[in-house]
Each structure stands twice: as C-alpha cells, then as structure tokens.
Amino acid sequence: MSHAPLAAGDFSAEIVEIRRESPTIKSFWLDYGEQPVGFLPGQWIDLYARVGDRVEVGGYSIVSEPGVRGRLQLAVKDSATHAVTHYLHSSARVGDVVGISGGQGVFRYERAMGDRLVLLAGGIGVTPLLSILRYVYASAAGVSATLIYSVSDPQDILFREELDAMSAARDNIRCFYTVTQPLNRDWSGFEGRINRVLLDEAGVDCDALYYFCGPPGFVDDMARDLQHGGLSPTQLIYEKWW
Template sequence: MDEPRIKVKVSEIRCETGNVKTFKLILAEGEIVFTPGQFVMLYAKIDGEEVGRAYSIASSPLDKGSIELTIELTPDGRLTPFFHKKVEVGDEFEISQPKGHFTYTEEMGNEIVLIAGGSGVVPFRSIMKYCTQKKLDTKITLLYSAKTVDRIIYREELNRLADENRNITVLYTITRQTEGWDGRAGRIDRQLLEGNFSPKKLFYICGPIPFIRDIGATLKELGADRQNIKRDVWGA
C-alpha cells in the first residue's frame, strides 16, 4: 500500500544565489514530524507526467506549519528547471513523508562537524537552526566549500546563526578564487580536517559523490571510527 502523501502550497520563494532558490511550503493540514537532516520526495506534474525528486528539508522541525526546500537549478534536469522557471506562490504540490537516516538529535553526541560541498549545506541548515532554537550545548563546526563567494548558500543566515549561537563555528573555503575574497581558498583538505578533528566528534558529509568519498577517506586516515562518519549524497 502506498504511503499517504502530504499536500502543500508554495507561500514564499527566495533567491539564495543565482542558481538556488528556497521554497517555503505551507501544509494543507496538520503538522509534519521529522528529524533534522531528513528529506522528502517532491512531486510535480510536468507535461502530463508525474516527476518526483528527493530534497533535503532545509527548515527546522520546530518551524511549525510549513517546511522549506532549497533547490539548485540543474539545467538538464526535469524538476529543477520547472521549479525555477514556472512555479509561483500559490501553486500546490505533494510531498512524501519524511525519510532518511542522515540525522542529528542531541542524544547522538555534543560535538559535530558538518562538512558541505555546494548545495550539500541544505540539511545542515536544518540541524544548525534546530540546535540554536532548542538552545542545545552541541558544539557545531561547519566546513563549507563553494566554487565562488556568490555561490555560498545561506551566507548571511549562517553568519547570523554563528553570531547568535556561541557553539557554532562557520568556516568557508572557495575553490575558485574570487576577486575581493580574503578568506580561505582551495578545497577542504587534510590540514583543515585535521585542525577540526577529534575521535569523539561526529562527522556529517554532504555533497557530490567524489567530495564525500575523498573527505570520508581522509577522516578514516585521521582515525575516525566508521560509525562516527555519516554520509549523504545530494542530487537534483
């Protein structure tokens, strides 16, 4: 038997970067219960055919009555061009029940390192907002790799969360040097990981497959236990 879907309506659309938008979806009725880091399937009718894709939930479970999905445009995809170019406030869609085990709750540990490549930062926004709203003592370090400064998703919000929550540290690194950028340049390398490593910490990696593979291998070399490394591959 198919699981019941959840009806949602677009109430707000925000441009995060030139190719990334966040869609706030109001629930038609009731609430949606999820754990930070989970995803939903988003369904839309395109040219008479139903298309579904998985998207990490960007909002916190404590944001009642709605969820937010952040969608990066993939020009050769089907769903992302539709959402970026066609969808308007008031449009209605369906989503699945929340899924996935790439999650964080306070019982899992109080020191976590979130390692993001590109739009892999999306589930980490949910985790960081949740921990801040609940005033948890969780020490969070976000290592975020983006191609250029203008491709950093949620930059102002991430900086604000770090200002509000003394337990949050945000470190950006840019892989393609941008004029005027005086921060760290290059990929997330062994040196950066080693500087934020402890065998007691939980490590979450989200981004393209090669990114996840390389980061995971380096963490193992540094001595991280396999069960302390969580991986999530994003896609469009």
C-alpha cells in the first residue's frame, strides 16, 4: 500500500479503523504498509496531523505489539487543549493520512531483560503496558506477567474482555483491576489506589521487573513505595504522563 506523504514524520500512515473504547478513549489502527516502521513493546511514537493550516505533533504510546505486520494501534484519551488529540477525537476519519515516527523511548521490554514482569498502570498510563502484555501473550509464552490496573470507574478499563481472555488462557498471565471511585454498586473487585497492601493481596513477585506508567503523582508514589518495600532501583522501569 502506498500513502500520500504528509509534511512531517518519518513515515506516512492511513487511519483504517476508529473505535470508541470508553466514554473518553478512542482507539486508532494505523496502516503503514511495507514501510520499515519499527518499535519495541512499551515504546511511543510521534504522530503528525494537519490541523487547520498547520501540521501539529503529539506523542502516543503504542498499544499493539510488534508482531502485527504493517499496522499499529493507539488508544488516546480525549483532550480539548491538545491539538492532535482533539483532532483525533473530533474530526479524524477513516482514510485520513498522518505522519508517524518509529518507536521511541527507553520504556520498553525485550525478551532478554527478564522473564517475570509486574505491570502497574494508572489510568491511560496503561497504554504502553498493553503493548508489553500483548507481546508476552503472543510471542513469549515462558514469561510471567501480572497487570494491576487502576481506573476511576469500571467503564474506563481498556480492552477488558481481551485482558480477561489472556488471563484465562495462560496461567502465568494475571490481570487485576482496582477502582478509585467505586460509585457503581455492581463493582465487587479491588477498590482504591495501587499500594503495598494491594500488591501483597495480588501476590506479586518481588524479584520481577516492575514497569509502571501513569500521572506524575502515581509514578512518584509507586517508585517510593516499591523502593521502601525493598525493591532495587534496577528493577523499576517507569514513565510519567503530563
């Protein structure tokens, strides 16, 4: 497939699918064809889009895993103040062409890094962790991974059916959810923020690599609590969202 070039970005890609995933989040599949776009699980890309008479850029974590050839998926939370995010939510259509970079950032997982992972997510910070978990499920059967995912409301849990299916299919993949504002009376799972008590209840592996991503306060709390709990800084891999 060939794509008309945009005025910025290393590669061009066509939006081929848009889905509403939650009240505030949409997912976007981008088709880049045979172009040599490369990324590792957990990395992010720059996305360039024409907004009015300007080309604007935004950075977004990839939620798909590298084994999906020629395409990648993003999951983006709406924002009225960010030009590209607002474009994606308000006016992007299937068939639009955007510019993208290859994968970027040191927040990434490679098989040689370890075979035991704990993934801690605060809200939309789950996106790079989804890429890691999808990679583990698709391509690394010997890796154990535990996801603990904090959201304000149960309806904000991204791809829950898929996560539950992965957990049901593999004994060494486990997914836990905790709700910080449990206004829904049907919710019977964990409540409150991720903390040491919840980690102990989930039975996490103290010798694992810990990946965590979310708002700055969430990341700061996790880094402090995990180190106070005896983990080495070399076990901690994190990324903040602003």
